Amino acid sequence: MVAKIVLALAYEPPTGETTQEPLxxxxxxxxxxxxxxxxxxxxxxxxxxxCAHPGARLTILDQDVNSLTPACAAxxxxxxxxxxxxxxxxxxxxxxENITLPIxxxxxxxxxxxxxxxxxxxxxxxxEPHAMLRKMPSELSPxxxxxxxxxxxxxxxxxxxxxxxxAPALPPGLTAFGFYEAYHASHRxxxxxxxxxxxxx
Amino acid sequence: xxxxxxxxxxxxxxxxxxxxPKQNPKINLDLSTQLPAHLDNVPLALNSQHVSHxxxxxxxxxxxxxxxxxxTLPSLVLHVLKRRNLFNGLKARVExxxxxxxxxxxxxxxxxxxxxxxxxxxxxxxxxAGMVSRGALIGTLLIAYAIDVLxxxxxxxxxxxLFVVMREVGPLLAAILVIQxxxxxxxxxxxxxxISGEISSLRQMRIDPHGLLVLPRVIGMALSLxxxxxxxxxxxxxxGMVLSALMINVSLGELLENFFRFASVRDIAxxxxxxxxxxxxxxxxxxxxxxxxxxxxxxAVPKAAVSAVMESMMAIMILNAIFAYLAFGLLFFGLVRAxx
Numbered sequence: 001m002v003a004k005i006v007l008a009l010a011y012e013p014p015t016g017e018t019t020q021e022p023l024x025x026x027x028x029x030x031x032x033x034x035x036x037x038x039x040x041x042x043x044x045x046x047x048x049x050x051c052a053h054p055g056a057r058l059t060i061l062d063q064d065v066n067s068l069t070p071a072c073a074a075x076x077x078x079x080x081x082x083x084x085x086x087x088x089x090x091x092x093x094x095x096x097e098n099i100t101l102p103i104x105x106x107x108x109x110x111x112x113x114x115x116x117x118x119x120x121x122x123x124x125x126x127x128e129p130h131a132m133l134r135k136m137p138s139e140l141s142p143x144x145x146x147x148x149x150x151x152x153x154x155x156x157x158x159x160x161x162x163x164x165x166x167a168p169a170l171p172p173g174l175t176a177f178g179f180y181e182a183y184h185a186s187h188r189x190x191x192x193x194x195x196x197x198x199x200x201x
Numbered sequence: 202x203x204x205x206x207x208x209x210x211x212x213x214x215x216x217x218x219x220x221x222p223k224q225n226p227k228i229n230l231d232l233s234t235q236l237p238a239h240l241d242n243v244p245l246a247l248n249s250q251h252v253s254h255x256x257x258x259x260x261x262x263x264x265x266x267x268x269x270x271x272x273t274l275p276s277l278v279l280h281v282l283k284r285r286n287l288f289n290g291l292k293a294r295v296e297x298x299x300x301x302x303x304x305x306x307x308x309x310x311x312x313x314x315x316x317x318x319x320x321x322x323x324x325x326x327x328x329x330a331g332m333v334s335r336g337a338l339i340g341t342l343l344i345a346y347a348i349d350v351l352x353x354x355x356x357x358x359x360x361x362x363l364f365v366v367m368r369e370v371g372p373l374l375a376a377i378l379v380i381q382x383x384x385x386x387x388x389x390x391x392x393x394x395x396i397s398g399e400i401s402s403l404r405q406m407r408i409d410p411h412g413l414l415v416l417p418r419v420i421g422m423a424l425s426l427x428x429x430x431x432x433x434x435x436x437x438x439x440x441g442m443v444l445s446a447l448m449i450n451v452s453l454g455e456l457l458e459n460f461f462r463f464a465s466v467r468d469i470a471x472x473x474x475x476x477x478x479x480x481x482x483x484x485x486x487x488x489x490x491x492x493x494x495x496x497x498x499x500x501a502v503p504k505a506a507v508s509a510v511m512e513s514m515m516a517i518m519i520l521n522a523i524f525a526y527l528a529f530g531l532l533f534f535g536l537v538r539a540x541x
Contacts, residue, residue, distance in 0.1 A: 040211035048405060077407060092390065097315075102313035102406040105413060111311055152406075 001178035007062050008160050009044030009047070018131070027061070027159075028046035030180040030192040040165050044082060047162060061159055078106070081158035083179060083192075085166050087145035088136040096133040100154045106156075114155055123153045124182060150179045158185050163194040206207030206529055225526065248252040274439045276507060294489050300411050301419045301485070307412045308420065315349045316413060320421030324480075332433050333377065338357050339374055340366055340442045358445045359459040362438050371434040372472050376479040378428050380513045384487040388509035391491025392502045400492070410492065419484040426480030428472050434472065450491055467528075482520060 005027040013020035015044060025031050035043065050065045050073050052058035058065045063076055085181045089098045099118055104111050122129035132144055133167075140148065161183060180192055236420035307313050340362070347361050349354040391414060394400050403410050442460070446453040490509040 082405045084405065088405065090399050090402070091394070091397070094307070101312060102228075102408060103309055105406075105408045108311050174215060 005061050005159065005189065005191075006059055006095075009061075009193060010057075010059040011043070011046075012057040014035040014053060015126050016053075016104060025191065030193045030194065031183070032196060034196050034198050037152060037197045040197050043195065044164065046164050047080060047160075048077070048082065051076060052091040081156050081161050082155045083153050083161055084149055085164040087137070087149045089140075089145060091137055093137075094133065095135050095137070095140060095148050098137065099133070099148055099155065102152060103155055115139060117155065118151060121154060121182060122147060123176070125150070125178065132154055146178075154183055157182060157190075159187075159190055159192065161192045163192065165195055165197045216281055217474070223309045226413045257363050258518055268467075290489075290493075293493065294485065296409065297415060297485055297489055301416050301481075304412060304416055305420070307416055310412075310529075313413060317417035317464055318384075320418050323386070323423030324379060324422050326381055326423075328378060328429060329505050330430060331438055332375065332429055332537050335374060335378065336371070336433040336436030337440040339370060340439070340441035343370065344441040344444050345448065350446065354450045355445075355455060355459055357461060358441075359456060362441045362445075363460060363463050366441060367434050367464075368468055368472055369521070369525075372430045372435055372476045373481060373517065374437075375430040376477060376483065377514070378481055378515045379422065379429065379480065380510055380517075383422060384483050384509050385506045387484065387487040387505045388491040390501055391488060392494045392505040395492060396501065397500065398499055415488040415492070419481050422484040423480035424476045426483070427476040430472055430476035431469075440533045471524070471528050475521070478520055479517050482516045486513045486516060 007024070008027040009025045010023060011022065011023040013022060021126065021201060023033065023043075025033070033040075046052055047060060047149060050058075050060070050068060052065055056140065060076060061079060063072065063075075065076075069074065086164075089095075096118070100111060100114065118133070119129040127144060127147060132148075135144070136150075137145060137181070163179070182193055183190060228420045231503060308317060327430070339410075343366055344358055348358060351357070352366075353361065394414075400410050403413060438460070442456045444455060445451065445456055487509040490505045
C-alpha cells in the first residue's frame with residue numbers, strides 16, 4: 001500500500017539568506033505561488049533537476065533531494081511534470097504525436113491504451129478531437145495548443161505538477177482553472193502548483 | 202551621438218574611464234588597453250559605428266578582446282584552437298558518438314523508431330530519384346573522358362568503372378548529395394528546435410534529446426547512405442558500361458565479363474561499409490552543430506547549417522583517405538603504398 005503524501009513541495013533557503021522566503025505546500029489540491037521575477041524558473045529548474053542550492057533544503061513529495069539515490073531520484077523525477085506556459089509542442093510533430101510523445105518515450109507499454117483517454121479529454125475541453133489531433137502545431141489556435149499541453153501532462157498522471165508563469169498572450173485564468181479540474185478528475189491525490197511572477201516596479 | 206571614424210580620432214577611453222577594447226584587426230582600431238576582467242563575455246550592443254557617449258557601460262564584444270600579440274606559429278595554432286573551442290567541441294562530438302554507440306536498444310521505443318523511419322524516408326527514399334541522373338552522368342562522363350582522352354581499351358574502361366567509380370566516386374557522390382539535403386536539414390531543424398525552446402521542453406518531459414533526435418538520425422542516415430551508395434554504383438557503372446559499349450568496339454557482354462573478373466566481394470563490402478561510416482559521421486556532425494548553435498538568435502540557424510556542411514565535407518574526405526589506406530594500402534592517391 002502506497003503511503004499518503006503529506007508534503008508536496010518544501011523549500012528552505014540557506015541560513016542567512018534574506019532575499020528568499022521558505023516555501024511549504026501540502027499535498028493535494030491546487031495552489032498558487034507568487035514569486036519574484038525569475039524565481040519561478042529557478043524553482044522549476046531546481047525541482048526538475050532535483051538539486052537545491054548549496055545550503056538550501058528542498059523536499060519534494062516527502063523526499064529530501066539531498067538524500068536521494070540515483071534510482072530514487074529517477075523514480076521521483078517520473079512523478080513530477082511541468083505545465084509549460086506556451087504549450088511546449090514540437091513543431092514537426094502533429095498534435096497527436098505531441099500529446100503522446102512522453103508516454104511513447106517513457107512508458108511505451110501504455111501507448112496502445114490511451115487513445116480513447118486522449119479523445120475524451122480533448123472533447124471535455126470543448127474541442128473536436130479528430131480534427132485537432134491531425135493538425136500541426138502551427139495550425140493550432142493558442143487554446144488548442146494549451147489543451148494539447150494539458151492533455152499531455154494529464155496522461156502522465158504525475159503526483160506533482162508545476163505550472164510555468166502564464167504567457168501574457170493567454171488569459172491568466174486559462175491555465176489554473178481549466179487544467180485543475182481535468183487533472184484532479186483523473187488524479188485526485190495529485191498536487192498542482194501554479195507559479196506566477198510579480199512584475200517588479 | 203558621435204560617429205567614430207575607422208582611422209584617426211578615436212578616444213582611448215569612454216567618458217567614465219572604462220578602457221576601450223583591444224585592436225580588432227577587421228576594423229583596424231589602434232587600441233592596446235587590456236580588457237577588464239569583469240567585462241569578459243559582455244556582448245556588444247550592436248555593430249554600428251555610431252556610438253553614443255552615453256553608452257559607457259563597458260559593453261565590449263568578446264571578439265575585440267584578443268590576448269597577447271601572436272608572434273610564433275605554435276602560439277597562432279594555440280590561439281586558433283582556443284578561439285574555436287576545438288578541444289571542448291571534440292570532446293562533445295566524441296561523447297555524442299559514444300552515446301549513439303551504446304544506446305542502440307533505444308530504437309525499440311516507438312517514438313524513436315518513428316524518428317528512424319522518418320529519417321530513412323527523407324534521406325533514402327526521397328533522395329533516390331535525384332541519384333539516378335547524378336549517377337548516370339558521373340559514370341558516363343568518366344568513361345567518356347577515359348576512352349576519348351586516354352584511349353582506354355576494354356580492360357582500362359572496366360578498371361576505371363570498378364576502382365574509381367565503384368570504390369571511390371560512388372560513395373563520395375552519394376555522401377555529398379546527402380550532406381546537401383539531409384545534413385543541412387538536420388542541422389537547421391535541430392538549431393531551430395534549440396532556439397525555440399523545444400529541446401528544453403523535451404528535457405522537461407524526461408525525454409533525452411540525444412535519444413530521440415540524434416540516435417535515430419545517425420542510424421537512419423548510415424543505413425540510407427549505404428543503400429543509396431549501392432544504388433548510385435549500379436546506375437553509374439551501368440551507365441558507364443552502356444556508353445563504353447557504344448564508344449569502343451566491344452560488346453556489353455565482354456564488358457560485364459571483364460567487370461566480374463576484376464570485381465570482388467571486397468569492393469562491395471568496402472564501399473558499403475565506408476558509406477555507413479560516412480552516413481554516421483554526417484549525421485553526428487549535423488546533429489552536433491544543430492544542438493550547439495553559436496548563440497540563441499535566429500542567425501545561428503544558417504551558421505549551424507554551414508558549419509555542418511563544411512565539417513561533414515572535410516570529415517568524409519579524411520575518412521575516405523583513411524579507408525583507402527586501411528583497405529588497400531593506398532595513401533595520397535596511390536603515391537604512398539603500404540604493405541597490405
